[in-house]
Amino acid sequence: MIDLHYWPTPNGHKVTMFLEEAGLPYTIHPVDIGKGAQFEPAFLKIAPNNRMPAIVDHELADGGAPVSLFESGAILLYLAEKTGRFLPADLRGRAETLQWLFWQMGGLGPMLGQNHHFSQYAPEKIPYAIDRYVKETNRLYGVLDRRLADRAFVAGADYTIADMAAYPWIVPWEKQGQRLDDHPNLKRWFEAIAERPATKAAYARAVEANPNHGQPMSEEAKKVMFGQTATNTTR
Template sequence: MAIKKNIDSNVIDVYSWPTPNGHKVHIMLEECGYRLGHDWVAHPIDIGAGDQFDKAFLKISPNNKIPALVDPRGPDGKPISIFESGAILLYLAAKTGKFLPKTTRGKYEVLQWLMFQMGGLGPMLGQNHHFRIYAPEKIQYAVDRYTNEAKRLYGVLDTQLKDNMYIAGKTYSIADMAIFPWTRNWKNQGIDINDYPHFKRWFEMIGERPAVKRGCEVLTALRKPLHDDKAREQLFGSTQYQRRK
């Protein structure tokens, strides 16, 4: 796989795949007013085919995870590459001055919920999805553990949204963009959305935003069902654990 770059020095390159972490960044770009195909380009990194282990990709994403971003006009006017979806959201918020409050209090109200997604919601729902759908053998203990944790986390969100329009208060922010893609597959996570009415209200509201709809469609035409053994090995097998230099 060859890492592609644009000849246009104003276009942001995003190396991604249609996963929750990929969609977080796609949504943020669209919400910031960047137009796909004009201001930014999505380069597919097929994680089922092993593109994430290519040496060229590892140079910009050493943890072999998507997404990664290359901005030809970084903070000092020079190109900058960034990996980790949360870091990319923060970078774009700083670059555009959007979706992260300027006040110290407001900023940390958003950041705590971004960390909630990065450190808890994402990893736990990821494990939930794995053991419920992708694991080669059904381990009931694991299914129960992660399904129960998913229900707990949805309960945390539901409680927070009882008295707040958005995740971090009255204003739409990167916290909402980070959390929404991870909750789109609530059915596969063993969740009944009707058990969380405040979350349901928020979920339906965010899902109707035009930029969210556009962001969640990016690269989806390339996604294939994860049924073949080669793809499973790339994602879940020993290939993941090889040390790369």
């Protein structure tokens, strides 16, 4: 059994997408990031960066102590290696998948996260910041669209953890100031993943964890989310 410490954000959805695709048994432990649950001492033992998702895997082939992991990209890679699925075994296929996984972790996620922050959550609307990140989002959409021009999925013909990593960040495309019709290859890929039964099942878990999923964030939650420093991230 895998314990998944989760909240329905793009990074959280990545992990439920894999677990549903692989059919691995897991239990969701909600981490309400709007109420500061990510700063609780018990969670910090698993995720010292006070960010979700994180997992604890209790079923290891060697029968040893449970493995805990934070960082969504590391979790995807761990699960792929554990199951032997969604990560090619050959050298070239593995390299293609991993470079796009890290592209998402280092570029797509952080830049689109800044887009979300300045467009949706910042207390002051800063035109330069909004324009900067909307344009960078558009550039990254273009990178992905060109990549998908001659292949079904990001790493090639097969669905991999690179696709699972990127897809949740495209889901809120309208809030990011983008149009999928401007990126036809990306749109085709996005719609294909959206129709996968495991994707639907993963996103259905969002409301289970957070019955208010999809509702506007309260001002108090914003203060908890965006007021963190080195001195107020532990309790």
